[in-house]
Amino acid sequence: MSEPLLSITQLRTTFATDAGPARAVDGVSFGVPRGETVGLVGESGCGKSVTALSILRLIDPPGRIEPSSSIRFEGRELVTLGEGELREVRGNRVAMIWQEPLSALNPVMTIGAQIAEVARVHSKVSRREARERAIEMLRLVGIPAPERRVDEYPHQLSGGMRQRAVIAMALVMNPALLIADEPTTALDVTIQAQILELLRDLQSRLGMSILLITHDLGVVAETASRVLVMYAGEIVEEAPVAELFRAPHHPYTEGLMRAMPRVGGTSERLTVIPGSVPPPTAWPSGCRFRDRCPYAWERCEREHPPLYQVGERHVSRCHLAVEPERRQHPHVPLAAAVGAESGR
Amino acid sequence: MSAAVLVVIVLAALLAPLLAPYDPSAQPDIVALAQRPPSGAHPFGTDPLSRDVLSRVVHGGRISISIALLAALLSASIGTAYGAVAAFAGGVTDAVMMRVLDALIAIPRLLLLLLVVALWGAVSVPTLIVIIAATGWFTTSRLVRARVLALSRDDFVVAADALGVPRRRVLWRHVMPNALSPVIVAATLGVANVIALEATLSYLGLGVRPPSASWGTILQDGGDCMAACWWVTAFPGIAIVAAATAFNALGDSVRDAFDPRGEHVVA
Numbered sequence: 232m233s234e235p236l237l238s239i240t241q242l243r244t245t246f247a248t249d250a251g252p253a254r255a256v257d258g259v260s261f262g263v264p265r266g267e268t269v270g271l272v273g274e275s276g277c278g279k280s281v282t283a284l285s286i287l288r289l290i291d292p293p294g295r296i297e298p299s300s301s302i303r304f305e306g307r308e309l310v311t312l313g314e315g316e317l318r319e320v321r322g323n324r325v326a327m328i329w330q331e332p333l334s335a336l337n338p339v340m341t342i343g344a345q346i347a348e349v350a351r352v353h354s355k356v357s358r359r360e361a362r363e364r365a366i367e368m369l370r371l372v373g374i375p376a377p378e379r380r381v382d383e384y385p386h387q388l389s390g391g392m393r394q395r396a397v398i399a400m401a402l403v404m405n406p407a408l409l410i411a412d413e414p415t416t417a418l419d420v421t422i423q424a425q426i427l428e429l430l431r432d433l434q435s436r437l438g439m440s441i442l443l444i445t446h447d448l449g450v451v452a453e454t455a456s457r458v459l460v461m462y463a464g465e466i467v468e469e470a471p472v473a474e475l476f477r478a479p480h481h482p483y484t485e486g487l488m489r490a491m492p493r494v495g496g497t498s499e500r501l502t503v504i505p506g507s508v509p510p511p512t513a514w515p516s517g518c519r520f521r522d523r524c525p526y527a528w529e530r531c532e533r534e535h536p537p538l539y540q541v542g543e544r545h546v547s548r549c550h551l552a553v554e555p556e557r558r559q560h561p562h563v564p565l566a567a568a569v570g571a572e573s574g575r
Numbered sequence: 576m577s578a579a580v581l582v583v584i585v586l587a588a589l590l591a592p593l594l595a596p597y598d599p600s601a602q603p604d605i606v607a608l609a610q611r612p613p614s615g616a617h618p619f620g621t622d623p624l625s626r627d628v629l630s631r632v633v634h635g636g637r638i639s640i641s642i643a644l645l646a647a648l649l650s651a652s653i654g655t656a657y658g659a660v661a662a663f664a665g666g667v668t669d670a671v672m673m674r675v676l677d678a679l680i681a682i683p684r685l686l687l688l689l690l691v692v693a694l695w696g697a698v699s700v701p702t703l704i705v706i707i708a709a710t711g712w713f714t715t716s717r718l719v720r721a722r723v724l725a726l727s728r729d730d731f732v733v734a735a736d737a738l739g740v741p742r743r744r745v746l747w748r749h750v751m752p753n754a755l756s757p758v759i760v761a762a763t764l765g766v767a768n769v770i771a772l773e774a775t776l777s778y779l780g781l782g783v784r785p786p787s788a789s790w791g792t793i794l795q796d797g798g799d800c801m802a803a804c805w806w807v808t809a810f811p812g813i814a815i816v817a818a819a820t821a822f823n824a825l826g827d828s829v830r831d832a833f834d835p836r837g838e839h840v841v842a
Contacts, residue, residue, distance in 0.1 A: 287737050322738030334730035339752045348748070349738050400738065 235262035236440050237286070237304050237408055243297035244278075244285045246511075253511040255281040255294075257464035263408065268434065268441040270455030270472070272448060272487065276508045278464040279444045283410050286442075287321055288312070305407065323353045326401035330413035332393035336385035342369075342396040343381030349403045368399035373429060391422035395429065405437060412444045427454055448491050452476060460484050463508055463519035466538070470545040480547035482524045506566025518550070525561040526551060577824035584818050588636040595630035600786050602626055610804045620806035622796050631793050632810050638789040640818065642704055643769040649708035651762035654715025659754070661716070662723035663746060673720070680713045685775065692781040703782055707769055715761045722754040729753075756833040764826035767819040774815050790815050 244256040256278045263269045273279045285296050288309060302309040305324060312320070329335040337345055346368055347361035356364065362381065369377035372395040385393055394414065401409060411430065415423035431454060434441055443455055451458050451472065458475045460468040460483065468481040479485045486504040506523040509515055518536050521527040530550050539552030551558055587594055596617075597603075608625035611617055619628035661672040687710045692698060698706065726732055727750060735745045770790075776782030777791025778798070785792065790811040797807025 289733060289737055318739045318741060320739070321736070322740070327734070327737045329730055329734060331730060335734045337731045337735070337749050337753070340748070348735075348740060348744075352738075352740050352744070397734075400734075 234303075234306075235264045237263040237302070237442070239282075239286070240301040240303075242282065242285060242300040242302065244281050244290055244294060244300075245297065246295075247293040248512055250510075250512040254464055254514065255511050256285060257511075257514065259461070259464070259466055261459050261466060261469065263440050263442055265407075265440055266434075266438050267457065268431075268443055268455045270451035270458045271442060271444045271461060272446065272451055272458060273461035274446055274508055276511070277461045278511070279461050280412055282461070283327065283412050283442065283444050286410060287325060287327060288317055319353070322349050322401075322406070323404045324406050325408045325410065326404070326406040327410040327412065328394070328397050328401050328414050331417050332390065332397045333385060335397050336393060338385055341382050341384055342388070342399075343383075346381075346396070346400045346403055349400055353404050364403060365399070368403055369396070371402070371433070372396070372399045374399070390418055391425060394418060394422075394426055398426075398429065398433070402433065402437065402439075406439060408440045408442065409434075410442045410444070413446070414443070415450060416445070416447070423450075430454065448487055460487070463514055464511060465519065465548065467520070467548040468546065469538075470542070474542060474545050478542070478545075480541045480545070480552070481520075481549045482526055482551070483520050484547075486523075505564050518548075522565045523567075525564050526557050527564070528557060530554070577821040580817050581821040581825060584636060584814070584821065585640065587633050588640045591633045591637050595627075595633045597627040597630045599630040599634040599788060600626060610800065610807075612804075613806055619810045620804065622793075622807045623800055623804065624796070628793070628807055628810055631788055632790065632814055635788045635790045635793050635811060636814060636818070638700065638783055638787060639770055639773060639791070639815075642700065642707070642773050642783075642789065643766045643818075643822075646704045646707040646711065646769045646773075647762045647765040649704065650711035650765060651715055651758050653708060654712035654761075655719050655755075655758050656716075657712065658716035658719030658721075659723055659751065662720045662727070669720075676713055676716060684710050685772070688772070688776060689779075689781065692776065697784060698782075700783060700787065703773070703776070707772060711765060711769070715758060715765075718757045718761060719754055722757055723750055726750045726753055760826055760830045760833065763829050764823060767822035767826065770815060770819045770822065 239262070240260045242256055242259045243254065246253040246255055259278070259282055261269070271279045271282065281290070281294075284290055285300075286302055286304075286309065288296070290296055296310055298310065300310050304320070307316070307320070309317070309320065336342065343362060343365040346365035347358070350356055350361040350364045351358070366377045366381050369380055374380050374392055374395050380388070380392075385396070388396060414430070415426050418426060427450065430441065433439075441454075443451065445451060455472050458470060458472050459466050460481065462483050468475070468479070468484045475484065476488070479488055483504070486502070489502040490504060504523055509519065509522075515521065516535070517533055518524070518527065518531040521531040524531070534550070536548045536550050538546040538548050541547045541552050602624045605625045608621055609623050611621045613620045617627050617629065619632060622628055622631070657672065657676075661669045664672075688706065691706050691710070695702065695706070732745060732749050735749050736742075740749075773782055773789060774791035774794060777789050778794045780795060783789040783792050793811040794808050797804060797811075801808055
């Protein structure tokens with residue numbers, strides 16, 4: 232098998248805080264194969280956005296990527312790449328789109344000028360060619376009347392059109408990898424579907440890889456071929472998308488699935504995972520999910536679980552892999568029990 | 576309302592030679608025509624040296640308004656440059672620049688101006704502009720620094736960085752244009768401030784010197800005979816108040832226009 236486009240090994244990104252170092256990303260390893268979409272799922276504060284920003288080295292002090300980390304992309308080591316070479320990678324080979332399209336666009340520049348700027352920074356094109364390219368990109372992302380829209384300002388576009396403009400900006404240089412951080416979260420449901428459809432369509436046309444970061448398993452189900460589930464700075468489960476939905480292994484993934492609204496579901500209420508992600512300055516010893524887990528037992532407190540192989544190309548960071556019978560006896564998670572007591 | 580006042584004042588200053596009925600410094604008859612109250616021939620009366628006050632106020636507006644506009648523009652530029660450099664440099668440079676600024680802000684502006692002017696002796700109009708600008712940029716630079724620091728963390732600036740746009744270009748194309756709105760507001764309000772300041776200095780005899788006349792200089796001419804010839808001080812006084820008020824109102828409108836969250840008040 233050939234080397235994947237992006238290959239991350241033992242990525243650690245920490246932030247110096249008054250409470251000590253916050254290990255936001257704590258030893259994450261995964262790969263993004265060429266032409267595939269990989270979904271990175273987790274709740275707020277699990278480290279998924281920091282992972283994305285680390286790939287482009289957009290971590291500012293007090294944050295830092297530990298030097299033992301490795302991010303290999305197209306044969307280059309991004310962790311140690313010089314500033315100049317890094318600029319050539321950003322926007323050219325790897326591009327990123329953001330959650331809030333309005334704030335990701337400069338309010339005082341026309342969208343055409345912003346798209347053209349990326350083209351002019353990365354290639355020797357004239358002002359006029361760059362403008363032509365901007366119009367072409369706007370057409371590609373499905374913005375009607377691109378010749379007119381190219382001279383409009385971000386506030387003149389609707390939310391969905393803005394996200395299309397942001398995508399146009401990201402794809403001007405035909406990057407090999409697109410990092411999409413919650414690209415549809417800020418949009419209406421109908422617009423969400425259109426943007427996901429557009430990303431799928433562009434991916435097949437341009438042959439790029441996508442790293443899709445989201446808290447929404449539904450988005451992943453529609454778009455990704457492989458899924459990574461992140462919790463408390465670590466990958467806790469990785470599987471092909473169909474396998475993950477058919478047979479989730481980690482109790483956290485199970486919890487996420489149960490928290491998903493389903494059409495035609497029998498249950499009246501959605502189940503929530505009790506408690507919240509612990510602070511990154513104090514990850515618990517042993518299993519980091521144990522206080523919220525309905526199966527946790529003494530081993531989970533003692534022993535930090537490794538990534539167990541639980542199927543073909545399916546791994547899970549849960550001791551249930553070696554003691555599966557414990558799944559038959561769920562109990563009230565500690566976080567829920569404590570929460571219920573203090574709530575009274 | 577204030578827009579109309581502004582238009583009248585600026586037009587009068589621009590067209591002064593056409594509008595003024597007399598030469599502003601001519602002294603036709605220092606005995607017969609001195610200190611005449613307003614009349615058909617002299618709508619604003621004449622001063623103790625028999626000069627026509629209307630002509631002097633119209634011409635004085637040219638000097639007062641030019642000084643105010645240029646000084647405000649210059650101080651806005653100095654303030655923007657200083658604040659932006661501090662924000663971009665960061666670290667120790669930023670800390671030192673801000674402490675220097677704190678020290679400068681601590682000195683009352685009029686005191687600083689009097690000190691500089693007194694040391695300088697007689698000042699020409701261009702020098703006066705530079706001196707007023709040099710003592711007026713402090714708050715602008717604070718505004719700019721705060722704005723630049725906030726903008727550097729904004730999504731679109733990070734996005735430009737993530738798309739490989741060089742740092743210098745990010746600063747000039749993305750950060751600075753978005754940092755300018757508070758500067759424009761501050762500069763417009765600054766014009767009003769300088770009009771009053773220049774009048775004060777000239778009234779104290781430290782600003783514009785004869786034969787040039789600004790509104791402040793005319794006030795001084797009438798200062799000795801306030802009871803006997805009220806018209807010599809009243810008309811330039813009204814002009815100063817009207818101009819300062821109009822520029823203040825303009826500044827407020829500009830602020831409203833830049834801040835879509837605030838309520839729009841038509842001035």
